[in-house]
Amino acid sequence: MLNIDSLQNGIVIDHIQAGTSMILYDLLELGKLDCCVAIIKNARSEKYGRKDIIKIDGELDLNLDILGFLDPNITVGVIRDGKLVEKRKPQMPKILKNVIRCRNPRCITSVEESVEQIFYLTENKKYRCAYCEYEYRPRQK
């Protein structure tokens, strides 16, 4: 396995559920970056058996909300001068804006122009559309 020490300055997104790193890559728009991005799939994990890892050679302002929404088990390590200086654990965001779309064909967001897709986190940790209250289901990703 690669070591995080191999990065001088950058970010390591660790403990990604195995097989979902490419979804994260697309949602975070990492393809638009000029810096080096490494995706490690199916790495061994004591805790989860298998996991994915993304390493980004360079600092950037990550949208932790997206990470928290996709998988609250993810950890984000910030590397500076080859050392891990910060470890963040994204939380499930209370509000998700323009990350997922409401799939309810009866929702106003299906027809109204320029409407923001807003979901809020309910007490039982599910996301609902702020307009029609339709529940977001992960299989719709």
Next chain:
Amino acid sequence: MPHAEHTVFRMFSARPFGEKRFACRFSFFPRLFERLRLLQSDVIRTLSERMFLCMDLRHLIDPLDLSQEETHRLLDLADKIAASPSSYYGVCDGKKLATLFYEPSTRTRLSFEAAMLNLGGRTLGFATADSSSATKGESIADTIRVISCYADICAMRHPKEGAPFRASQFSGIPVINAGDGGHQHPTQTLTDLMTIRRRKGGFSGLTIGLCGDLKFGRTVHSLIRSLARYSGMRFILISPEELRTPRYVLEESLLPQNIPFREVSSLEDSMPELDILYMTRVQKERFFNEEDYVRLKDSYILTEEKMKLAKADMAVLHPLPRVNEIALDVDRDPRAAYFEQVQNGVYVRMALILALLGLEEGKEVLTHAEH
């Protein structure tokens, strides 16, 4: 882009009373403000729109936008109006109600118009989407900005869920949700609550059976939400498997408070327990597949025979229109309260208009932060 929460706090803190006052407002009418907090500043584009949000402009999008106390005061006012409707004529002199009905309706639209006319105001609007600029592709946001220049208050019905909420984000006048798809219908709920209170003297300790289309029946969702706030309520949800109450309604309103409810298929078995029977129509317009509609439309028909199983003081409610789910014979039964509901609907809408416009006794209905 600033976070929505910060944006709203900033907007309110710009006012002399600061954040504390906003926090106070928020606690009074949580539902709509919870949703407004989700918005970013770029949605509320103009200064006048920000001003409107900062002022005491209130909308009715969800039945829980009114606190329990506000609901009671509104029903008290509706009772006073019912006792002497003519004494309220002229209170809305010079005011205009816009009825924006993107979906056909007879009762609700005419009830709103009758309410405004009874108060001495005037009405304008459209009765179908075909006769509005929606056919030209105009958005809800643009329509409501325009209507805000023409009228003092508006009632909106829309086939798309969340449309009145969208309108409230851009409106300079109070927006009343007159039904949005299969989602909510808060003024029907106020009508139902008024009828139940007049028949039963209150809401606590009642067993209510909701029967028919509980999946798409917006009146059912709104009523459950409102009644779940009262102690001792029991719900019996009677529907075919395909038309069960949406999970989110149960999870939000009944399960967290351990309110007793059960989902059943038989109307007859439940009849002896009920204090209120709320019948609903299986709505053809909510089905994408006609075959499903035809299969389910006659699931429940309330007849004189079935009424014999019920308590002597049970009340039968129905939001109307009915098709065949209540046999005509039942109309003669004193327990049939659905035409009484229609009359109550006018009184409660009169009270709501007065409350949202802050006129006469309506000033006392809504709780504002400065009180």
